[in-house]
Amino acid sequence: MDTSTATFPQNVKRALADSQLQHAMTETGPRFISKRSKAREALPEFDALRDQARDIKDHVLAYLDLYLERYEEKVVAAGGKVHWAATAEEARAAILGICQRVKARTVTKGKSMISEEIDLNHHFEANGITPVETDLGEYLIQLRKERPSHIIAPAVHLTRDQVEADFRKAHTHLDPKRDLSEIPALVEEARQVLRQKYFDADVGVTGANFLVAETGTSIIVTNEGNGDLTQILPKVHVVIASIEKIVPTLEDASTILRVLARSATGQDFSNYTTLSTGPKRPGDLDGPEEYHVVILDNGRSDVLGTEFQDMLRCIRCGACLNHCPVYQAVGGHAYGGVYPGPIGSVVTPALVGIEKAKHLPNASTFCGRCEEVCPMRIPLPRMLRAWREKEFEKHLQPQAMRTGLGLWAFLAKRPKLYQMVTRLAARVLHNRGHGTGRMSSLPLASGWTQCRDFPAPQGKTFQQMWKERRK
């Protein structure tokens, strides 16, 4: 997987200087937050549902092998086929194999983060197959040859003006006078273009929000209905999903669905919740002739039983991104991986290694807002800290920081010495303030003083004054 995660600091610089990005982020960020909060207030049992949702996934993860087997049996019984993929390469090969067998030339695609994770579109293109993204956001990203910057709103980093300009560039038939300033007009325009593509496509690829073990059903939720057309019209439907998407029953899926859309977009339910089980049966009016499910592991089973297992409860709702002040400051592309935001900072090190991704767990103030809103109650700060522990164990931190912390720890463990040093520091730093109460530069502290003054100490330490007072 191609990633610019290692250059996070440079990515951040670029993002902070990108005025269009900054504009787009301030437009959308607050909207997601207020919608979720309204949806939550309107449902008194919301927090209780979160507990249930967490328990369902914890149970599944404890018996994952059993549920996966059960799921495969049911898919086969319904006339479908399951392909197990341990790695991204295996998943790509399985999907390409299916497409080549049916001599596919174009493939329509519903929104899928797993497709991003295995970089499926490039693989299609490299093999002479044209992928067509049908979700409006993904469609835009494809036009721009970018990666999604958000799990559920792939084009959230774009302003309306940018979107309109991209449309006009790609859709040259457009009447320049046609008003494209509102989202519905854009969706309509994309639909016009996509309509024929749905019929022309040989294979439809969708992701899955859930795989239901009891029935062998895959479930997707969308707001544009594009997923339905993607999976019903072509002759072959391929579902790609990762192992942790399993839930035991339809009942369990509905429980989690009740927190999913509310957390994601603040809707009670997404506009379309689509269930598919196997290919078209005799007597069915429509549906694909072949139904395949490619189930990806890609390192997830290694996470089971570790301190990182809870990340597998994630339902990719995006709430942690929307509420993260760091994500809101830099946008999703700065993270450089497939999954941005708090959950991305937990998942990416597992996918690409902490060596490459060491910045991500560090780029957090541990403000805890992500955990506060996560519908699956994933302890994101705890896991970010656990990654920092790995980083520390592997000696990956910058030398200056290690030395600084080492010195501080040495002193902090020796109260007498510590108090001598702090007394001296309080006086020296106080004097550096020259009576102004602050200083605009400080040796070794440019990280602080480049954007703010450093408040000068009052001159004596508390311990010192306390002792004097007691005399």
Added chain:
Amino acid sequence: MTQTSPRVGLFVTCLVDLIRPSIGFAAVKLLEDAGCIVEVPEVQTCCGQPAFNSGDRKTAADLARNVIAAFKGYDHVVAPSGSCGGMIVKHYPELFAEGSVDHAAAVDLAARSHELVSFLTRVMKVTAVDAKFPAKATYHDSCSGLRELGIRNEPRQLLASVEGVTLKEMTDAEVCCGFGGTFCVKYPGISDKMLEKKLKHIAASGADTLIAGDLGCLMNMAGKLKREGSHIRVRHVAEVLAGDSATPPLAEAE
């Protein structure tokens, strides 16, 4: 003072000790006014959070053991900080294996430890303070106090009882100011962006005084306010509750 006066060990916090002792003295006053006997163990340094958040569990555990030993026997341990309070209350027990002697001691300390304002309201049942402080104030909720210890109404309730204080809520009072310990020096650009948003909301509130319960966050916000020439004064909640308007505000001339 009656015989039932609780014995409170003040956990000064390393920042208050070094940068702004007046917060510590304000805390002592508030605790004594509430009927506590306050002592300050001399051997305390830092709660260990910087090590803990840098992935150095061993150092964090060593420092936690020091704090546990230093505060043995006190009825309560109180810190004028939600961040250090959160470290002791929520994270100390995580540092040791369950069933170990250290773990039991950490759990015991956690149960006796509190952030200052919530200690006053929840344990000492203080509902108002006897203080004067002229300020149109806006209160920033520091993250650890808010999300780890659930402190939200307590400071507002007590601030409202101070003669001369009017409270003006800012938008997004609960959003992080961008301090985050070492975060603010490791990623100054992101921190600055977060600060910029925070300062916009502070200014829009119309307040002349910014109050919070954690010195780290206050230093961060005061640092940028002053860099930009703002006249908004920055104070720790304890100073206002203790009526200490004589001490110059944070980052301002004597």
